[in-house]
Amino acid sequence: MLTNSIYQEEHIPTQFERFAKSYRSNSLAMFGMWCLILVVLITLTAQWIAPHDPNLQTGHLLVPPSWATEGSIEYFLGTDDLGRDILSRILTGSQYTFGASILVTIVAGLIGSSIGILAGMTRGLLSSTLNHLLDTVMSIPSLLLAIIFVAFLGFGEFNIMLAIGLALIPRFIRSIYTAIHAELEKDYIMAARLDGANDLYLLLNSVFPNILAIIAAEVTMALTLAIMDITALGFLGLGAQAPSTEWGAILGDSVELIYLAPWTVTLPGLAIMFTVIVINLVGEGIRQALNAGVE
């Protein structure tokens, strides 16, 4: 950078500034971030920006999207077999799909990280047992866990969210635990310890900044899995039930229309795919930017 200053550097960029600079230089990640902000805004304001009531049966059945010749601007993405506006349904559905998966990820992340940190900072019998046990628990398919939960608690999106959260927790524990353990073996931690740092200080100031990239990757992964599982279970009819506008449930509702009205199937699917790709772009961008100084 060109400046008039003859001194080398007046201001040493903080870790966050370096991160932000590196992130901004990655155009794909920036594109992902703007899209993600859009999705978050839609999720927060869905009730107010939806043009129609998502469950109102307008009487205009199976209107194609507006770009088709028979389409109308009134129903921008067309209507389904009950005459409900698809755009409104997809907009409000973001809360049940995207919002719900964020909730699940945050809760599972908090619980999993705290257990992972506790196990990672200690060593011995507890952590080695934990390590092997988690490997096995992680191998139970998430859908099977969801089926068990449905058997006990009945159908419904909340029960499904519990099951998905429970499937995500071991992943968090495992990765945080491994990351902390690997980090604790390094020499700079020993140096800090010799300086008299206690465990809490070590964790917050030495270990934590260095495992941020792993946490970012894990959160991205968990969010993706949560969206996939919530929509899949909605599609199978185990999660969100029929009139719900959860994206998977919309898809499951309109499977029989696939030949007659393909847009009722393709559009909700595109919404899911768009959200997941955007999350992955941002996650990958964050990971790269965090690693920029290291790699």
Place this chain on the structure above:
Amino acid sequence: MFRYTIRRFNLFAITLLMLTFVGFSILRLDAESPWAHLSYLQGWSHYVQELWNLNFGLNKQGYPIIDDIVVVFPATLELVFISFMLALFIGIPFGTIAGMRQGKMIDTIISFISMSGYSAPLFWVALLLIMFFSLDLELLPVSGRYDLLYEIKHVTGFAIIDAFLSDHHYKAEALQSVLEHLVLPCLVLALAPTTQIVQIMRASVAEVMTQNYIRAARIKGLSKREIITEHVFRNALPPIFPTLGVQLSSMITFAIITESIFNWPGIGRWLLNALANQDYASIQAGVMVVASFVLSANILSDLLGTLSNPLVRKEWYVNQ
């Protein structure tokens, strides 16, 4: 290796035992079943004995559940096995190419395709494929395992083998029908593991490529093919074995979805039906069978990974 194996089997046994508690609790959900009236521990020990004899109980219609499982479980296994092979055969070469040429054009393309394949919801991809290949082009069948015109006797439960073993005059046609019905479900089911294997393989190969022995091999003047087959594969493959077992467990999730879309008469669809009918004995049996299958696959892949990778093996004993 012996102590490691013993440890793993211990873990397997403990987890299975924990699972039996889940299975038994599901069984007790049905208030009318005799299990609900026994005291918990006594009932549980009785239940484990019955499981040991492969007696899963009777379903709601009063037939032994084991007869159902023998029919539906091989159907799922067939689907999963073929898709897994497909995923390996596509994933390993492409992952290797991407890893060898990290940061280059072809790596970006492969990575991007694998990310979009991973991001697309499976059931949606399945519906799009049905829409295109079955409804528009009318090339492939929409659902089922084979045309009901053909009568394929149940021998092994694997439709391909059964069709091959049948001695009707329409054997070739039946086999063709079975294969046609396999194409779409297998493609759909293979999608997610393929993208995963590409990513794992890419990371593993990229890691190996930075090692000094690869540079030494280059300096020695080995051809690219020799470097790949003798140095890269030999070092990049063993670390991915344990992760394959984890892949298998997520494949079971996907298999349940695929079966429900393609009406594939496998254990996933059967389990979903049992759930809709609140047939708790069947749910219990399905959960136990699928979970023990996944667990054993996991332990096996772990053992195989350790067996083929001396580095991990030595490290484990050093840490003891």
